[in-house]
Amino acid sequence: MRLMKYSAIAAALALTGCVDVDLTATVTGADTARLTGYMEVQTEILNMMGGAELFCNAEEGGTLEMTDTTARCNMLVEGTFAEVFEGEPGEPVPTAIDLGNGTVRVAFPLGEMTADSAEMRNDPQAAQMMGPMLAGHSFTIRIAGAEIVSTNGTIDDGGQSASYSFPLAEILNPDFVIPEVFEAVVRY
Template sequence: MRFAKFAAVGLAIALSGCIDMDMDTAILGPDQARLSGHIEVSREMFDMMGGEADFCPAEEGGTLELTDTLARCNMLLEGTFAEVFTENEDGSPSPTATDLGDGTVRVTFPMGDMTSDMDEMTADPQMAAMFRPMVEGHSISISVSGAEIVSTNGTLSDDGRRAVISFELVELFEDQPDVPEVFEAVVRY
């Protein structure tokens, strides 16, 4: 599953609650990346979504784990930037990776759609009251890794090799969520 599709599935589920998502994009070269991570949803949500085909297609790098209470899609996809990063089918902003020609790559993850979708939901106090308990305790973590993170607006790991943005979904219900419009990192490969 390419990054844009994986993230879109995660976002759709996130907006309905019941998700935990942790993804890393490792920059391996001037046009090579590896996406790894997982999305977890309750088994009930998974069954309501129609099962494996939309949630975790094996032909796109997904491996499904099911228990009585949980559905987890483990992702592993390695290839060129075009193979890992694709444009969203609906034309909305999608993640990008751009070789800067000096041994570094700029990686961007648009986050604005997530917060704007939540703005619509939280504008109605009754809807916000209904959805808030569903997202409590669930989180999203997106990271970029490589030989060195040159710059980022995320949190830099102690070893300087990973930039991370993480947040609890309940933060999206705040008036000014602490989620940037774009998560960005310049990575040396």
């Protein structure tokens, strides 16, 4: 499964408060990347979504782990930027541009991916209902490589990945601002 297909599912599920998301896109060359990470959802939500196949497709890089209470889709997808960042028509997709000097600029359109959160925030009933569902869940996306040259995210101690992460309950906070784009220039 491609990154944006996972990201679109993850963002939609995250906004319903029933999933934890942790995805890493590692730039491995001028036009290649590897996606790793997971989405974890409560088992009853998985059944409401239409089952395991829609949540975690083995043919597209997903490996499903089930317990009595949770379903976890571990992801591994490798290929060209076009293959890894492929999305459904009309969905926001990341961009990856080779800058020609051993670096690539990767940009994730977070504002478009989380646009529905404003509707919840502006509806007091929805916000009250969603608050407990969002509590304790988080959304994290990373861009990694040999070295992060610049980013608007948080660089790890080793300087090899940049991340943007937030507790999902924050989407109900009217003062919370999700950046339109999370980006990094990464050396491969």
